[in-house]
Amino acid sequence: MAVHNGEIAAIFEEMADLLEIEGANPFRVRAYRFAARTIRDLPGEVAEMVARGEDLTSLPGIGDDLAGKILEIIRTGTVAALEAQRSKTPATLTELLRIPGLGPKRVQALVCALNLRGLSDLQQAALEGRIRTLPGFGEKTEQHILEALAARTGKESRMQLAVAMPSAEALVAYLNQCPGVGRVVVAGSYRRARETIGDLDILVTANTGRAITDRFIRYPEVREVLAHGETKASVRLQNHLQVDVRVVPDESYGAALLYFTGSKHHNVVLRQLAQERGFKLNEYGVFRGAVRVAGDTEESVYAAVGLPWIPPELRENRGEFDAAKAGRLPTLVELQDLVGDLHAHTTATDGRHGLKEMADAARRRGLRYLAITDHSRRLTMARGLNPARLSAQMDEIDRLNRDLTDIRLLKGIEVDILEDGSLDLPDDVLGRLDLVVGAVHSRFNLSKQKQTDRILKAMDHPHFSILAHPSGRLIGRREPYDVDMLRIIRKARERGCFLEVNAHPERLDLTDLHCQIAREEGVLLAVNSDAHSTGDLDDRRYGIGQARRGWLQKSDVLNTRSYAEVTRLLRRTMET
Template identity: 65%
Template sequence: MAIHNADIAAVFEEIADLLELENANPFRVRAYRNAARVIRDWSRDVGEMAMRGEDLTVLPGVGEDLAAKIREIAATGSSALHKMLRQQTPPALAELLKIPGLGPKRVQALYHELDVQTVEQLARAARDGRIRRLPGFGERTESRIRQSIEALAGSMRRFKLAVAAQYAEPLARYLRMVPGVKAVEVAGSFRRCRETVGDLDILVAAAEDSPVMERFVAYEEVAEVLSQGPTRATVILRSRLQVDIRVVAEASFGAALHYFTGSKAHSIAIRKLGAERGLKINEYGVFRSRRRVAGETETSVYASVGLPCIPPELRENRGEIEAARAGRLPHLVELTDLRGDLHAHSKATDGHDSLREMAEAARRRGLEYLAITDHSRRLTVAHGLHPQQLLAQMDEIDRLNAGLEGITLLKGIEVDILEDGSLDLPDELLGRLDLVVGAVHSRFDLSRDKQTTRILKAMDHPHFSILAHPSGRLIQEREPYDVDMLRIIRHARQRGCYLEIDAHPERLDLQDVHAQMAKEEGVLVAVDSDAHGIQHFDNLRFGVGQARRGWLEKDDVLNTRSLAELRPLLARTL
């Protein structure tokens, strides 16, 4: 039974939730949450490591006790502690902790004072105005809870892209090994690199006598078979992710791949173009009357309507068809175009690895430079650096650079943007760095005008280089703060500084529409890992996917430049 990193992390997250509801030691709760985050992002399969008997304490923050529980989960799918806590706690209470703004104390108050045990009961209490009467809540909190419930309802059945990848990619590899299978592609929103995925659409080209359908429903992670026929089936995995499979002949593979990749709006627009030419386009091919004229490849489908092949990430009916018709389709940035990474953390603050370990890991991934941007002092939860600590780190980077080969460390900081728009460290210190990455980590609830003014003022600082994760959102956990992004982008252009796409799967921020806006306004975007450990450089692929959704080309991305080309661009902002 395969156990993915996301499965182990989910058990640890729920253990932390249940312990919080029991008022357990906060250090114990934090240990499970930190371990869940590390495991979810780990580049290797932790369950496989456990089954091979490898030392799991190499995972940051994982000691012998947590390692034993990981081995237990890898072997059984759960743990005795998890089961015990579930038996002791009303089962729906843990779900309430997923509502933004509801910590364990508030959940306990709602449970004891209003007998709220489910999300539905919480929504009813909010509608009835009963929550605002409780001490420590009020009308504003009640309104936020109501909004959060509505947002959660729309996202509960969706999986973050990186989590979906943990299930999609092994399943695709499994199907490629089946006799008679010629090609396998994961289509749908996953192929378009959407931030979240509702289900997986898998397309298979196979010979008629291939046992691919039988092997698919027999896959060890299938929990339930909803339907099964000779060419299509739908299953639910143990993770509750739905997977739809469609088997087609090789001659139809391109047409089916186009059809099942979507988006729906894009596919309808292409079919209309076909109809104007007397063509019928469906998942089986492109037909003139009953004669198939195209469909073996996606390129042939687009060519049938006079267009070049449009990259999957652009297929949202947001101008890509018009651009293709006019010969203005962008040549989208590739992962291999990245020359460096301008946002990463070391164990000096909340990272897991040393400067040297981070540098060597970046070099192994083909990067030429890496900016160390640990947190500034204001972010105490991340053990942010005080001025003397930052000065010491700068000296250490100089010493390392003298001996490193094939990689250069840049001296930076992720400095907090304070509520008044000032920065968290003094000018004379910031001026000694190679770059300054500014970030909002507090007061997400400011009004649109105040939040925008705050960021604009920070960008006016003479040493400001890059605005990190510009909307502050955490996918499915925290909504973007209210800000005028067009004003910020235009101010960045005037000021000569840059914006970031944070590649962490929980952020993917800038959002795609804002990345496209930055491109149109002539503002360069840095695609950064926000790595807190050596394995996090793997997340750059998700950042590049987001950049591609934003129509970004190689020249639109700051860190596709060589170090010699980058330094003058950074110097303009310092």
């Protein structure tokens, strides 16, 4: 059984949560969280490192104890320490931890104050208005808890795209080894770059299907076979992800790929367009009567209904049909269009690699500039920079730039936006930087009016360049704070500053809809990795997926521009 990095990281995160509830040593909790991020962000699989006999203690933050636990997880799929901790932790607490927005400290406070025995008790307390009376909670938090509980019972379980990706890629490689296989493609919401997916739909072309489905259900990570036939099979993997495989002939490939990619709403409109032309459209092709007139490619299906090919990321029935008919489909931005990254961290705060290492890693990925934006002093958990340490870092960047070739480092800061809208560092320090990335890291529970006013005031600051992760959400863990995003977008346009599409797979913030609105309002967006290690620079691919879902073209993205052009635009924000 192969164990992927995401599964190891999830085990360490759960350990950290349970230890924090118990009130364990904060350094021990932090060690597990740091290890989880290290493992999650590695470019290669830890299991492959073990197979090659590599020393796991060479990884940042991984000592002998954690290395031993990683080996145990790879061998058994779990670790005895976690099972022991689970047995010591009341089931109530474990259940509550799965509610987005309820971290260990809040869970502990709720259980102690309300004597909760489970989710039903939590829901009853929220309905009775008892949560809002507790210190640090309030009416808005209470409402978010109710909404999260409703979503938990009313929606299917979904997995982050980045967590599902290793499973998808490994399965594609596995199925490609089967004799007689033509093409193997992952369809569904995965192909549309949705931020979370419910399951994986894999399409395979072959003349006969039984050999494919037989091989598929023998995949080593299969936990349960749900269905098995000549051309279809469905399994559940060890990580609980459901995977469906469908085998189709070449002549149906395009129609099947379109059908299983979705979205459902897009497919409904497409079938209606086919009917208007006297065709029948299904996963086998486009038919006039019994005669197939298209279906071997997606392009042929769209052409049959009088449309150009529509990129998968746009297939949500949000205007793509009108744009296609009018010849106004955007030429979507691609990963190779990014020539720089405007949000990255180093060991000066909570990053895991130094300036030179980050610069070299960015250069190897074809980038021409990288902004170093470590945290400001308010973020004490990240050892944020005070004016003296930031000044020293600026001097170090200047020295390094004299020796660097093919890449430039920009001097920046991810400065905290304080509750009153002021910035966490003095103007004389901010004014020496190439860019200032503002971010909200506290007081997420302010009212919509106060939160919006707070951010608008920060954006009016004369040295403000980019608003980082604008909604503050963490997918599946923290709801976005309540803010008027249209006003934020229009302020960026008025002020001449920029918004970020944060590519970290837990953020993907802005949302696709807000990206689309920003594009329509003429606001440039920066697709940034928010890298805390060299490997994190590869997260830009998730940000590009989000940007494409938001209809962004190369011209809509700030960091597709040359170093000379981007520094000119950033200088303009610093001089406003």
